[in-house]
Amino acid sequence: MAVCDVCGLPTELCVCEDIAREAQKIEVYTTKRKFGKLMTVVEGIDAKNIDLKDLVKDLKTQCACGGTAKEDRIELQGDHRRQVKDMLLKKGFTEDLIEIR
């Protein structure tokens, strides 16, 4: 029996694709903080579909940086747009949902 590797449900029960299609775009961009430090912001991830606390933990490990998850928004210290995108693709998000600015 085929199992979805995003939600772990049998593919006939899985609604990941439907959710993804309805989801708004995920925006990944950098912004400047105090003292000119760059911060990477990830917005638009549906917190009902993805555990942001888990995701930010993985991102912090992958990017070796500090970061926080607040409601539906992730902030990472430094410019990690590339790594964020790679991680989102690994988590099952499709490329055209992710907008890098």
Ligand SMILES: [Zn+2]
């Ligand atoms: Zn699924």
